[in-house]
Amino acid sequence: MDYQSHFESAIEALHAEKRYRVFADLERIVGRFPTAIWRHENEAREITVWCSNDYLGMGQHPDVLQAMTNAATSMGSGAGGTRNISGTNHPLVELERELADLHGKEAALVFTSGFVSNEASISTIAKLLPDCLIFSDELNHASMIEGVRKSGSRKHVFRHNDVQHLEELLKAADPERPKLIVFESVYSMDGDIAPIAEICDLADRYNAMTYIDEVHAVGMYGERGAGICEREGVAHRLDVIEGTLAKAFGVLGGYIAGSRALVDAVRSYAPGFIFTTALPPALAAAAVASIRHLKQSQSERHGQQRQAARAKAEFSAADLPVMPSETHIVPVLVGNAELCKQASDRLLQVHGIYIQPINYPTVPRGTERLRITPTPLHDDALIAVLRDALVETWTALGIPFASTRPTHEERREDVTSLVVAQAGG
Numbered sequence: 001m002d003y004q005s006h007f008e009s010a011i012e013a014l015h016a017e018k019r020y021r022v023f024a025d026l027e028r029i030v031g032r033f034p035t036a037i038w039r040h041e042n043e044a045r046e047i048t049v050w051c052s053n054d055y056l057g058m059g060q061h062p063d064v065l066q067a068m069t070n071a072a073t074s075m076g077s078g079a080g081g082t083r084n085i086s087g088t089n090h091p092l093v094e095l096e097r098e099l100a101d102l103h104g105k106e107a108a109l110v111f112t113s114g115f116v117s118n119e120a121s122i123s124t125i126a127k128l129l130p131d132c133l134i135f136s137d138e139l140n141h142a143s144m145i146e147g148v149r150k151s152g153s154r155k156h157v158f159r160h161n162d163v164q165h166l167e168e169l170l171k172a173a174d175p176e177r178p179k180l181i182v183f184e185s186v187y188s189m190d191g192d193i194a195p196i197a198e199i200c201d202l203a204d205r206y207n208a209m210t211y212i213d214e215v216h217a218v219g220m221y222g223e224r225g226a227g228i229c230e231r232e233g234v235a236h237r238l239d240v241i242e243g244t245l246a247k248a249f250g251v252l253g254g255y256i257a258g259s260r261a262l263v264d265a266v267r268s269y270a271p272g273f274i275f276t277t278a279l280p281p282a283l284a285a286a287a288v289a290s291i292r293h294l295k296q297s298q299s300e301r302h303g304q305q306r307q308a309a310r311a312k313a314e315f316s317a318a319d320l321p322v323m324p325s326e327t328h329i330v331p332v333l334v335g336n337a338e339l340c341k342q343a344s345d346r347l348l349q350v351h352g353i354y355i356q357p358i359n360y361p362t363v364p365r366g367t368e369r370l371r372i373t374p375t376p377l378h379d380d381a382l383i384a385v386l387r388d389a390l391v392e393t394w395t396a397l398g399i400p401f402a403s404t405r406p407t408h409e410e411r412r413e414d415v416t417s418l419v420v421a422q423a424g425g
Contacts, residue, residue, distance in 0.1 A: 018337040019359045026354065030060045033377050038354065047352040050372050050386060055220060055328060056300040057377045058250030063289045068251075071285035079278035091284035098291045099255050102218075102226045103241045107263035110255045110284070112276055114215050114244035115143040117254030120272030121242065122147025122182055122211060128265055129178035135169055135208070137161065137183040137194070144182055144213060153180075160187075163198045170206040179208035185228035186216040189363050189371065191325030193228060200237040211240040219248025220301060220328060225294040245283075249290040253279050303376030304328055307383065311374045314387045320394065321402040323369065330372040331358075332390065334399055340368040343393050351389035 014020040026049065027037040034049045034057075058064055071091055080086040092110060099108035111117035122144060126132040134148050134155040148155050156173075158166040166181070173179060181203055183194050196212065203210045214227035222230030227243065229235040240262065245253040256266065267273060294300065308328040315322045315332060323331040334340040340357040347353040347370075355370045363369065370390075374383065394401060 017360075018341060024348070024354060024356075028060070030065070033057050033060050034375060034382070036354070038348070038352075045352065047348065047354050048382060048385075049354045050374075050378070051355045051370075052373060052375070053216075053247040054250050055248045055373060055375055056250070056294070056304055057375050058219070058248065058290045058294070058300070061250065061290065061293065063293055064250060064286045067289035068282045068286035072280075072282035075281040077280060077282065079280045081277055082275060083278045084274060086278065088278065089281040089284065091281045091288060092279055095279075095284045095288050095291075096255070098288055099243075099257055102224060102291060102295065103229075103243075103257040104226075104235050105241065105257040106260040108255050108257040109263045109267050109273065110245075110253055110279055111273060112253060112279060114242070114246060114254035115146075116272050116276065117242055117244075117256055118143035118213060119147040119150060120270040121240065121256045121266050122180075123150035123272075124266050124270040125209075125211070125240070125262070126151035126153040126180055128269060129180065129209075132178045132180055133173055135166060135179065135181045139187050139190075140182060140184060141188075141213060141215075144184075148182065161192065161194055163195055163202060166199065167202050167206075170202055170208065173206070175207065179203075179206065180211060181208050182211045182213075184213040184216075186214070186220075186327050186329070188216045188329060189331065189358060189369075190323065191327040191329030191331060193326050196229060196232060197234050197237075200234060203237075209239045210237070211242065212238050213242045215242070215244040215247060215254070216327075216329070218243040219290075219294050220304070224296075225291075225301065245287040245290075249287055249294070251287040251290060252283050253287060300376055304374070307374040307376060307378050307380075310380065311372065311378075311383050311386070314383055315390065316402070318387050318391050319401040319403050320387070320390055321400070321405055328373065330374065331369045332372060333405075334368045334370065335366055335405075336399075337365070337368050339397055339399055340370065342397055343370060343399065346393050346396065347389055351385075351392070353386060353389050 025039040029035055035046055036049050038045050038047045079089055096108045096110055126134055132153045134153050136148050136155055136157050137160055138157050139160045156169045158169055185194055217227035219225045221228050229238055240256055240258040242256045245251045311330050312322055321333040323333050334343055337359045340359055344355055344357040347355055355372060358371045359368045
């Protein structure tokens with residue numbers, strides 16, 4: 001058996017499909033975000049980052065850095081092991097209290113990442129409910145899908161944000177069977193928002209539990225930054241709220257918040273929690289500082305929303321194909337994997353602008369895009385520079401502008417004609 005040939009073939013397949021991913025060697029500069037140093041072919045060059053999930057720039061906030069430094073110098077660099085073996089470092093205890101308070105829940109539990117928190121929590125909750133039936137939005141994140149898969153429970157996938165379809169599935173289920181609805185608040189590739197209240201209404205009507213992923217909303221929305229659920233006044237209706245510390249809070253880690261009994265059950269049964277080294281005290285202390293700041297300060301959120309709206313308006317006025325988005329995420333449609341990679345490369349090499357291409361399987365084929373995330377630190381001048389660079393790139397590569405793209409009806413007619421031709425009609 002030639003083992004290596006199988007790995008090489010797998011990589012070659014990605015190259016052939018134009019979706020092989022290359023990681024840029026970037027070095028962020030404290031105090032100058034979104035500027036970073038790009039190291040490539042033994043050269044270093046300053047570039048502007050336009051696709052970071054550090055949505056508010058909290059990864060360089062003085063309070064966050066000071067808390068991290070103080071904890072590291074006083075408590076060391078690591079946690080020392082799992083919480084079962086090494087105990088729980090005090091900053092982690094404080095962090096879980098802050099998170100429970102943030103979401104108005106009895107308890108919270110911190111994991112090493114948002115992926116792990118979803119995978120471990122969904123699978124464990126479903127396993128603890130006898131013969132649980134899971135209802136999952138079709139655009140849920142890979143971590144949620146993996147949690148559903150690992151649970152071993154039967155699942156129904158409902159059409160994205162389609163409450164009518166969800167109700168049809170719930171209505172067909174055994175009324176006595178345990179049910180878990182898993183969905184997101186903000187969907188990170190399209191920037192749309194779930195109909196949370198309507199889903200909660202269905203959960204009440206059909207006696208189902210609700211599990212919401214707020215990773216792209218915590219810190220960003222609500223009076224204290226608790227997310228879309230807080231903004232819409234429905235947090236108390238969700239059984240489990242999952243979030244991350246690695247995006248708007250600017251640190252690392254994932255968590256769930258819910259009832260004391262549910263959180264304790266996940267803590268006690270989830271292998272992804274039990275057998276993983278705890279978050280180090282320096283990271284926990286930094287996250288506490290970030291959460292406390294954003295509970296009090298509105299300036300970062302207001303600045304971010306202002307700059308996102310300005311970017312959408314500037315790009316649309318320049319005839320760039322900005323996809324509809326209700327949130328801070330600004331997707332610009334390319335519609336072709338190879339062109340998307342070429343656009344990303346050109347922006348970096350010619351214009352000193354870093355935007356990673358988003359291709360299949362993250363998004364469906366034919367919807368490849370550049371996903372732009374303006375922060376409060378992307379000022380109006382930077383937005384103008386990006387607009388002009390995008391226009392030049394679209395022109396140079398022959399990517400269709402908004403006014404030259406086929407309409408939805410024209411695309412549907414093209415597909416119909418193709419099907420008829422292939423059938424010999």
